[in-house]
Amino acid sequence: MFEFISEKLGKAMSFFSGKGLLTEADVDAGLRELRMSLLEADVALPAIKHLLGIVRERAVGEAVLKGVNPGQQIVKIVYDALLELLGSETKLELKGAAPQVILLCGLQGGGKTTTAGKLAKWLMDTRIHGRKQTVMLASLDVYRPAAIEQLGILAEKVGALGFESDSDKVPVRAKAALAAAKKQGADVLILDTAGRTVVDAELMDELADVHALAKPSATLLVADGQVGQSAVEVAQAFHARVPLTGLVLTRMDGDMRGGAALSMRHITGVPILFLGLGEKLEAFEVFRPEGMAGRILGQGDVVALVQKVQAATQGEDSAKLEQKLLSGQALDMNDLKKQFAMMKRLGGMAGLLDLMPGMGSMKDKIAGQVDDKMIARQIAVVDSMTPEERRKPMILNGKRRLRIAKGAGVTVQDVNKLVKMHEQMNQMAKMMRGGGLQKLLGRMR
Ligand SMILES: Nc1nc2c(ncn2[C@@H]2O[C@H](COP(=O)(O)OP(=O)(O)O)[C@@H](O)[C@H]2O)c(=O)[nH]1
Ligand SMILES: [Mg+2]
The missing domain is CATH 1.20.120.140 (SRP54, nucleotide-binding domain)
Incomplete structure (x- = not known):
């Protein structure tokens, strides 16, 4: 980024x-x-x-x-x-009676439907007003049945309420979605709309109609952050027609020029609320000006890093691991596997390095070595071990390693590497127990 x-x-x-x-x-x-x-x-x-x-x-x-x-x-x-x-950090404002409507708009391919899914997940994970939100996802993209289906699949994936209607009329669908959200007790209704490849009058009319009808508490423009200045022009065109309350910049994971991100707020006056950082549902972040300024100046974004790690390491697994660490028990292969799963949830090494101060330039070197595929391979190796081997990795002799390699479809060298990694993990655990976090950090430098 x-x-x-x-x-x-x-x-x-x-x-x-x-x-x-x-x-x-x-x-x-x-x-x-x-x-x-x-x-x-x-x-x-x-x-x-x-x-x-x-x-x-x-x-x-x-x-x-x-x-x-x-x-x-x-x-x-x-x-x-x-x-x-x-501009200063701005929060997504949701107030008034439920269901509160979030209207998503933008050009085709900008990432609206993906963002609808990400936003639903984010709303459900973030306790707004102190409790879990119920979210409904409804598509108004009547021109592309595949887009309606795409949103339905996303709704199921994140555990949000879906919406079905036979109508291919946008206002009819919008009204029906509002009624369904109310009936099913949704706190938030996210309306995904159709996009065109360019700003066109018909599309704008349709959007303005939906806006008048649904009275959204938030109208968000989803814009491709890769396209530079033209994204700013698009935002202005939309803002002139429906009052935007926020921007979502997508594809911020690319090797982009960054121009759109820097110009958007200043030119349109509309705050950036969220960033899309990849195709996956987790690749979504609340926009923080400090984070972006830090990344641009190569200073990293420590706050985002901590939040990401916290989110990925929450839960039972990490609590157990911590207990094990503190009690001085050796960590086994099952623990290592959990670590890999955690790394996967964190979105791989590359995404993390981006956030670390001064690590931006290391990214290319390391990204090739630790990618998602490699993590999946490591997990496969552990999966090919017997329960006994996982608990007692010291019994892993040559013969066993060969069998494991075959089972996981990797080379013996790959298995050896993993065993080595396991040893290092235990060494590191020992150091940390000895109050050596400082030492560890020192070593990393
Ligand atoms: N790399 C990347 N791809 C994205 C992001 N958001 C969406 N996409 C991809 O962009 C394509 C179009 O997204 P979609 O949500 O269907 O766009 P829509 O036409 O505006 O609804 C899909 O292949 C998405 O996976 C993002 O933040 N980063
Ligand atoms: Mg779409």
């Missing part, structure tokens, strides 16, 4: 940090670099001007010229300016 803009900005920033003292001419030259990198990242011009205006004023005004470490000060100033550009 943000590799492109992050690299470009990094170069511009090194211009500042390379100097001991900054003259006003240095600041000007540095700002020119910054401007170039933002243009290349496809950030809209008004947004660039706004950002550079803030940076210039502070860089000159806040005595950076005389400062001892101008490079660092400039990073902080740019970070703050990015935050201002991105």
Whole structure:
């Protein structure tokens, strides 16, 4: 995420940090670099001007010229300016009588239907008003039966209420969905709408009708964050027709230029609420300006990292593991398997490295080694072991390893690697018991 803009900005920033003292001419030259990198990242011009205006004023005004470490000060100033550009964190507002309607709109292929599923899952996992939400997913995409089916499958997958209707009239379906949500006691009704490949008048009319009829408490535009400035134009066109209350930027997992993300809020005035970070239902995040600014400047996003780890490690398994660790018992292959399952839930190593401060550049090196497929293979190896072998990995001799390799469809080397990994896990566990978390962190550095 943000590799492109992050690299470009990094170069511009090194211009500042390379100097001991900054003259006003240095600041000007540095700002020119910054401007170039933002243009290349496809950030809209008004947004660039706004950002550079803030940076210039502070860089000159806040005595950076005389400062001892101008490079660092400039990073902080740019970070703050990015935050201002991105706007303050805004929560999804749901109030009033149930069912509260969330209307999703946007171009075809932008990720509306996927987002409907992700949002339903998020609403159900997040205790809003202190209790679990009941969510209904209803499709108004009458032009593509496959899209209706797609949403039905998602509803089932996340455990949300589905919606069925014979009607192919959008207003009729919308009314029926409202009635069904009410009847079935849904707190939230998410309406997924049809998209076109370009903004067209008919589509907008239809959307405006649904908006008037359903009176949504939130109208969210789902926009592809990869497409740069044109996403901003699309957002403006929609906002002119139905008042948007929030934006969801999808495909933020790609190696994108980042321009849309930086310009959207400033140009439309509509806050970014969520980010889509992949095709999976878990690849969804509440938007936090600090996180994005940090990622763009290569500083990582520690808060998102902690939240992700917490979400994935919640539950019985990790409690048991912790108990085992504390009591000094050796960890067996079953524990290792649980660790792999946890990693899978975390969305693999690459997604995590993105969030770690200073690890962005490590990503490419490590991502190839620890991917989802590899995790699945490791789990298969453990699955090929007998219960006894899992409990007592020390009995794994050559013959057993060969059998396991065959069973899992991997090489003996793969099995050896896993056994080695298990040994390392126990060594690490020992260190942690000895109060060695600090030591461990030291080693990692
Ligand atoms: N990489 C990535 N793909 C996404 C994301 N959101 C949606 N997609 C994919 O984009 C395609 C279109 O999504 P869909 O939800 O059907 O778009 P819709 O036409 O707006 O309803 C599908 O293949 C999705 O899996 C995202 O955040 N990241
Ligand atoms: Mg769709």
